[in-house]
Amino acid sequence: MLGTALLILIGLLALAVPVAAGLGVLGLALEWIYSKLPLNLALGEISWAASNNFLLVAIPFFVLLGEILLRSGIAERMYNSLVLWVPWLPGGLMHTNIAACAMFAATSGSSVATAATIGTVAMGEIRKRGYSERLFLGTIAAGGTLGILIPPSINMIVYGVLTDTSIPKLYLAGFIPGFILASLFSLTVLICCLLRPAWGGKRTSASWGQRARVLPDLIPPIVVFISVIGSIYTGWATATESAALGVIAALVIAAWRRSLTVSMLLRAFEGTMRTTAMIMAILIAAYFLNFVMSSIGLLSKVNDLIMGLRLTPGQLLFAVIVFYVILGMFMETLSMTVATVPIIAPIMFKAGYDPVWYGVLFVILTETAMITPPVGINLYVVQGLRKSGRITDVIIGALPFVLAMFAMLAIISILPNIALWLPQIAAK
Amino acid sequence: MEHVMTLARRVSRFSLWFSGALVLLAAVLIGIDVLLRKFFHTSIGGADELAGYALAIGTSWSLGAALLDRAHIRIDSLYGFFWRWLRLAFDFVGLVLFVGFFGLVAWRGWSVVQQSWVSSSRSHTALATPTIIPQAAWVLGLMILLAVAAALFVHAAVLIVRGDAGGAARTIGTRTAEEEVEEEVGFLKGRKSGGGVR
Numbered sequence: 001m002l003g004t005a006l007l008i009l010i011g012l013l014a015l016a017v018p019v020a021a022g023l024g025v026l027g028l029a030l031e032w033i034y035s036k037l038p039l040n041l042a043l044g045e046i047s048w049a050a051s052n053n054f055l056l057v058a059i060p061f062f063v064l065l066g067e068i069l070l071r072s073g074i075a076e077r078m079y080n081s082l083v084l085w086v087p088w089l090p091g092g093l094m095h096t097n098i099a100a101c102a103m104f105a106a107t108s109g110s111s112v113a114t115a116a117t118i119g120t121v122a123m124g125e126i127r128k129r130g131y132s133e134r135l136f137l138g139t140i141a142a143g144g145t146l147g148i149l150i151p152p153s154i155n156m157i158v159y160g161v162l163t164d165t166s167i168p169k170l171y172l173a174g175f176i177p178g179f180i181l182a183s184l185f186s187l188t189v190l191i192c193c194l195l196r197p198a199w200g201g202k203r204t205s206a207s208w209g210q211r212a213r214v215l216p217d218l219i220p221p222i223v224v225f226i227s228v229i230g231s232i233y234t235g236w237a238t239a240t241e242s243a244a245l246g247v248i249a250a251l252v253i254a255a256w257r258r259s260l261t262v263s264m265l266l267r268a269f270e271g272t273m274r275t276t277a278m279i280m281a282i283l284i285a286a287y288f289l290n291f292v293m294s295s296i297g298l299l300s301k302v303n304d305l306i307m308g309l310r311l312t313p314g315q316l317l318f319a320v321i322v323f324y325v326i327l328g329m330f331m332e333t334l335s336m337t338v339a340t341v342p343i344i345a346p347i348m349f350k351a352g353y354d355p356v357w358y359g360v361l362f363v364i365l366t367e368t369a370m371i372t373p374p375v376g377i378n379l380y381v382v383q384g385l386r387k388s389g390r391i392t393d394v395i396i397g398a399l400p401f402v403l404a405m406f407a408m409l410a411i412i413s414i415l416p417n418i419a420l421w422l423p424q425i426a427a428k
Numbered sequence: 429m430e431h432v433m434t435l436a437r438r439v440s441r442f443s444l445w446f447s448g449a450l451v452l453l454a455a456v457l458i459g460i461d462v463l464l465r466k467f468f469h470t471s472i473g474g475a476d477e478l479a480g481y482a483l484a485i486g487t488s489w490s491l492g493a494a495l496l497d498r499a500h501i502r503i504d505s506l507y508g509f510f511w512r513w514l515r516l517a518f519d520f521v522g523l524v525l526f527v528g529f530f531g532l533v534a535w536r537g538w539s540v541v542q543q544s545w546v547s548s549s550r551s552h553t554a555l556a557t558p559t560i561i562p563q564a565a566w567v568l569g570l571m572i573l574l575a576v577a578a579a580l581f582v583h584a585a586v587l588i589v590r591g592d593a594g595g596a597a598r599t600i601g602t603r604t605a606e607e608e609v610e611e612e613v614g615f616l617k618g619r620k621s622g623g624g625v626r
Contacts, residue, residue: 016507016515016602017522018500024529044536048563051487052480060451060483237462240479244458269448270441274499276451277490280483281500285529332501375503 001298002305005030009339019335020278024285027292034296043288050287051280054240055161060276061243062109062154065224065250067268070117072254074220075104079121081214084206091189091200094131094139097122098189101143102182105150107224107246109157111370115144115378119385132199133389135192138397140385141378142185142404145367150178152228152243155363158283158337160239163345165355167239168232172426173360173419177412181364184404192400220253233426279334286338299343306347313351320344321365321409328369332377336369337362360419361412368405371398429586436579440493443572447486454482474555481562488569491530492576500526504602512593519600520584527577534570541567 008029012022031039050056069075079100086096100118108114119140126136148155151171160167193200228246231237237245254260293299311319323344327336341362348358370378373395383391412418454475461475494500502522507515543549544560551557580600587596 012525013503014506015518015521016502016504017518018502018526020500021522021526021529024533025525028529028532040532041536041539043533044538044540047533047537048484048540048566051484051566052562053483054476054480057454057479057483060486061455064448064451064455231462236466240476241458241462244455244479245462247452247455248459265452266445266448269452270444270493272451273444273447273486273490274494274497276447276483277487277494278499278501280487281491281494281530284533330503332503335501335503 001034001296002301004033005293005298013331013335018281019332020281020285022285023282023289023339027285027289030289030292030296030298034298035292037295039292039295040288042291046288046291047284050284053161055157055167056280056283058109058152058157058167058240058243059154059279060272061240061247062152062157063113063275064268064272065228065243065246066108066110066113066117067271068247068250068254068264069104069107069221069224070113071264071268072250072257072259074250074253074257075117076121077217078103078221079118081217083125084211084214088203088205089186089190090197090203091186091193092131092203093122093125093129093201094136094189094193095186097136097139098143098182098185101140101146102150102178103218103221105146105148105178107152107221107228108147109152109154109243111145111147111367112377112381114147115140115381116385118144119382123385129201131201132192132196132397134393134397135189135199135400136397137382137386137394138399138401139185139189141371141376141382141394141398142401143182144378144381145370146178146182149174149181149360149363149367151175152246153363154279155333155337155366156359157239158279158334159341159345159359159362162286162338162341163349163355163359165359169356169423169426170359171229171232171239172422173356174363175422176418177360177364177408180411180418181367181404181408184407185401188400188404220257223253224249282334282338286342290342293342299346302343303347303350307350311351313353316348316351317353317413320348321361324362324365325368325372328365329372330375331369332375333366333369337366354416354420356423357412357416357419361409364405364408364412368402368409372402429583432579433583436492436576437496439572440496440576443489443569444493447490450482450486454479474553474557477551477553477555477557481557481565485562485565485569488566489572491569492573495526495573495577496580498601498603502602507602512597515601516588516593516596519597519602520581523577523581523584523600527574527581530570531574534567534574537563537567537570 009026012025028040082096082100086099089095097118101114104114104118122140126133151174153174156170157167160170224246227249228242231242231245232239345358349355370376373379379391379394379398382394457475458479461472465471541560541563544563549559551559584596584599587599
């Protein structure tokens with residue numbers, strides 16, 4: 001049963017059937033082969049229930065929020081301000097890239113949006129100051145992935161909904177690992193530039209007066225961040241409500257910057273709903289597939305199979321990490337999440353791993369998948385921002401940061417409290 | 429055929445705007461609700477329920493537009509190596525399976541609407557919304573998807589019969605990563621050089 005299911009899934013996806021259709025058709029095929037009951041009669045109810053799930057409403061909100069920040073020039077001003085504040089380390093603006101990504105990540109729930117936004121504003125600086133192009137591109141591709149680790153995070157919402165884990169707790173748990181990972185990225189740049197000083201480019205300097213003058217440009221992202229995250233932890237708002245407050249904050253800021261126009265909003269609507277429809281189509285199909293898989297007993301079979309291997313929790317964790325690193329090379333991350341989390345997460349929970357901790361680990365694995373070739377969406381995004389050159393440059397440039405992510409996986413496995421400490425003290 | 433495609437594009441663009449407006453409206457409604465609750469200890473009531481409907485209706489109305497813009501994710505690691513006509517064959521298979529699955533969703537969804545009509549059911553909330561209203565709007569979106577998909581299918585088939593494989597690939601093929609990113613970048617650069625924003 002398990003073999004058949006895997007074969008059908010891999011076959012459908014390899015033939016480039018849309019992921020949503022692949023998952024849905026797999027569900028129908030499994031029903032046809034293994035079920036005596038007409039499970040698809042429930043498809044209407046399941047789809048309707050998934051479609052109006054209040055937790056998932058946060059997804060279009062965060063996409064819309066990002067669209068507004070991008071289209072109103074708020075992100076660009078933030079970067080230009082950070083340029084004057086961060087670049088005194090060896091590696092100069094490459095640290096700015098990482099800092100800007102981390103800061104934008106605190107307003108954005110998506111890694112692609114983070115890389116595309118910061119990449120667009122940063123790209124002009126490579127040649128100007130003689131940086132190693134590859135490493136510079138790598139900072140953007142890798143820095144962008146922080147978008148889903150530092151809250152808010154669309155991927156954490158999807159994980160939370162799939163595994164019934166508290167989204168506010170996941171957000172809290174992502175903070176410290178996000179900050180550490182950003183520091184590890186900076187450290188990677190620092191080491192590279194100490195080994196090869198020529199990669200580091202010319203350093204810039206700025207007077208304190210200049211710095212003070214651009215400080216107000218950092219305020220808008222901070223306001224959005226406080227609206228979204230602050231409102232959750234003061235208990236004013238739930239995860240979805242906080243996303244709505246973020247949208248309103250972004251609208252107010254855009255209006256204040258005089259960039260809130262009807263045509264800007266319509267463009268933002270188009271981008272938002274295209275992305276939302278794509279995500280929701282996959283989620284609807286995944287809900288149906290999960291319903292079929294548990295009805296025909298597939299989930300418990302996988303469970304028995306893995307339990308039968310009698311792995312220690314440590315071995316299990318290692319196997320899961322290796323599995324995702326390899327799968328992440330070939331699979332798009334959202335599809336990977338909905339196809340595997342409902343099966344693997346319960347096994348990890350049964351082995352004694354905390355759902356919140358595993359959520360953070362899973363998000364870091366997802367980030368790795370975004371910058372490992374051949375399928376790594378952030379690699380494509382950064383390559384697309386360049387006028388010329390081969391994608392190999394981006395792949396090589398991102399490689400040192402993959403190592404940094406491995407280090408992060410090791411750190412969080414050895415010291416789980418890095419993720420769990422904030423949610424624990426918040427619970428008290 | 430061109431007229432039909434132009435119409436399909438116009439309808440999907442309008443659907444995207446309508447859906448986006450619904451989502452924005454939901455965000456504003458929820459935002460006001462949170463502030464009222466915090467500062468005036470009162471509530472509009474039912475904002476969360478309405479936001480759920482906005483997501484359901486917004487999603488179904490946008491599915492067709494996402495199909496036209498080829499925004500539904502397809503994994504092209506292997507597909508990229510295929511021979512052109514084989515790729516086109518799989519484009520058709522993918523389209524048919526996508527429409528087949530969501531056609532079934534629409535069909536079963538229609539039963540849900542009928543059920544609500546027969547039992548005149550209302551949501552178990554303060555609003556007690558007759559569930560048939562949001563459900564009917566939701567199913568209508570799925571039907572728009574089916575209409576758009578049918579137009580797309582015929583259009584691509586016509587292109588192939590005319591021998592325009594390239595045109596067909598641009599209609600139903602995968603958006604190569606480059607193409608996808610080009611659009612994003614094209615917009616950002618347009619905004620930057622346009623300069624009117626700042």
